[in-house]
Amino acid sequence: MNEQVKDLLKLMETDSSQYNTKFFTISSGKGGVGKTSFAVNYAYLLANTFKKKVLLIDADVGMANIHVIMGLKVKNDIRKILKETKIENLITRKDNIDILPGFSGIEEIGELEDYALTRLIQKLSKISNRYDYILIDTSAGIDNRVISFIRASGRSYIITNSEPTSMTDAYALIKSIRKLYGYTRFKIVVNMVSSHKEGIETYERLKDSAKKFLGMELKLAGILPKTNNMTKAIKNKEIFCKIYPSEKFCIELKNIISRETGESVPADSGKAFWGRVLRFLSRGK
Template sequence: MANQALNLHALADADPSAATVLAVTSGKGGVGKTNIAANLAVCLAAANRRVLLLDADMSLGNLDLVMNIHGRYNISHVISGRKSMEEIIRDGPKGLRVICGASGLDRLVDITEGEQHRLLEHLGRLQQQTDTILIDTAAGISRSVIGFCLAADHVLVVTTPEATAMADSYGMIKVLVRKGYGGPISLVVNMARSAVEGKQVYQRMAEVAQRFLCTNVYYAGTLLKDERLCAAVRLRTPVVLAYPKSEISTSLAALAARLAGTKRCNGSDDSFFRRVVRWLN
């Protein structure tokens, strides 16, 4: 089963009016999650999708680095009543909207049931007004990261050809499978030296996942190591906008086009945010 192309069009569509949710994750840090999530979000928004990018990594102001969006206020300010949801939503390029500090959702346990209900209603409405929610998770397999992934319709695991990154990505896939994740899991190989290397990395991971976890891992694609991505980070502009004609931008746009076919498949009628909170609590 090692070479399974990403083809999600056949999956059941539970409710076409609500957003589909894509989580970008990895085992190891620094493999390119934030750049991939941000650039995919820009590509989908440029194709007239209503996109919400959730920065679910509180630690390092990730989106600040990639697209100059400062997460001064986040979901925990909404939870504590200091800010409204409208006040924390930022506007990104191409009409993309951004929520910083979404991992603060785990603080929902600290408020009353009534307040929880109100906030979740609000987030549910936001999901109704959106076509795609992209989540940039933190690295590692913390409860919060796993909660966001389990609630998503599709998990995109990012690895590099480095052995430690591959081992940690496999660890992430293993946890998701053991927790009964029902959606597709796809692998992106980032910072590859060639397309052939990327495909080989994918094939090795897919074979191991098939043999030991009896699970399919789909091939989302390979992104080459490219100095223009680093240059774009220095400009604090997503590479697809800073260098739209570069090879990495073309690859990111192709990846976005493939992922645009993701259907809702989480099987539950709950909103995505309710599912996250259920997994976190």
């Protein structure tokens, strides 16, 4: 860990500001199960129906696509992150959601990526307390960044479908993070189901395995139906629940958020959260 990061961590971890922000990570074992669709619509409903201040972060480095789903023209790249002094200039606002689009250009720039990420985390830690909720859409599978976000979050949604590969990969992700770090604040979302029964059976299978092999109670956040209009909304660069608010997907998602906002989920100070992320990412560097 270099001296600059050490000093930064000292500042972040001694922060005593109010703990008022909830950090939710959205992840999955397998790709293409609906993480970004869940994250974008969750952010939209939180901001517009529940009137919360929301920052949506695209942390799917390399395959960032929130900006595509939301029809945004901007895309951050590493050069912009390194050059830009104000975090506000990297954040875009649409439909009452503040959005930090994912950044690209990694292959070209190589190790500067770590430096850019540290700079970005430092900037984010200064503004996080402005938000009620910060949602982090990650890439699929287990890499250091995904682990760092999940470990630091008060809530980690794991999205799965009912297909066996998607369930096996979801279980593998939960198992690794539970075994290596003792983290248990997961909630399962079963997406793209054809029936409620299919959703319950998927959840029950995961729950039983987690209980039997990991000794943990895996909770259900909710079950979301498959809907034909989802792709239509994306093609039109619109948020699904904005155009189709009465679709079952949106009603169910509202129920999930309503339960979640009514529950006491651990809140954090921005500096403490980002300090934990940075400490994990800088191990051994």
